[in-house]
Amino acid sequence: xxxxxxxxxxxxxxxxxxxxxxxxxxxxxxxxxxxxxxxxxxxxxxxxxxxxxxxxxxxxxxxxxxxxxxxxxxxxxxxxxxxxxxxxxxxxxxxxxxxxxxxxxxxxxxxxxxxxxxxxxxxxxxxxxxxxxxxxxxxxxxx
Numbered sequence: 303x304x305x306x307x308x309x310x311x312x313x314x315x316x317x318x319x320x321x322x323x324x325x326x327x328x329x330x331x332x333x334x335x336x337x338x339x340x341x342x343x344x345x346x347x348x349x350x351x352x353x354x355x356x357x358x359x360x361x362x363x364x365x366x367x368x369x370x371x372x373x374x375x376x377x378x379x380x381x382x383x384x385x386x387x388x389x390x391x392x393x394x395x396x397x398x399x400x401x402x403x404x405x406x407x408x409x410x411x412x413x414x415x416x417x418x419x420x421x422x423x424x425x426x427x428x429x430x431x432x433x434x435x436x437x438x439x440x441x442x443x444x445x
Contacts, residue, residue: 318343321350325361328353336402384409385418391426394418 319328319340331340332355339354362370384407385394394406398420408416 316341318346319353320344325358329358332358338404382407386410387415391423391430395423395427398423 317331317335317337317340319331319342321342321344323331328340332338339352341349342351342353343349383397383401383403385397387408387410397406398404404420406418407414408418
């Protein structure tokens with residue numbers, strides 16, 4: 303699959319922000335659009351940079367504000383999607399896509415026993431595709 307194929311389904315709209323925008327405005331935009339990063343652009347065409355949730359968190363940790371003293375329950379998500387060790391990776395990929403989440407705790411018999419990230423899912427999918435490709439190549443060359 304090509305990037306152009308992904309864009310056909312996803313669209314080409316890109317959320318951007320100006321370099322002069324405040325961090326507070328960026329946080330609001332990320333939350334409003336339910337996305338993890340904004341391209342920084344003065345005109346919406348040229349890329350000046352990119353700002354992600356991770357950039358904000360890394361810099362926030364360096365600050366000493368009242369927010370850092372708030373209990374985590376005041377900002378945590380309480381509707382947690384979970385999976386079991388018996389679930390297939392494709393269903394987890396669909397769950398992550400449908401609910402726009404990047405981390406899914408793994409629960410077995412009511413107990414937390416792991417966590418799956420979007421990176422784990424992507425890595426697994428790539429390994430699966432490489433295995434399928436190798437098997438097809440072996441089949442073709444064995445004939």
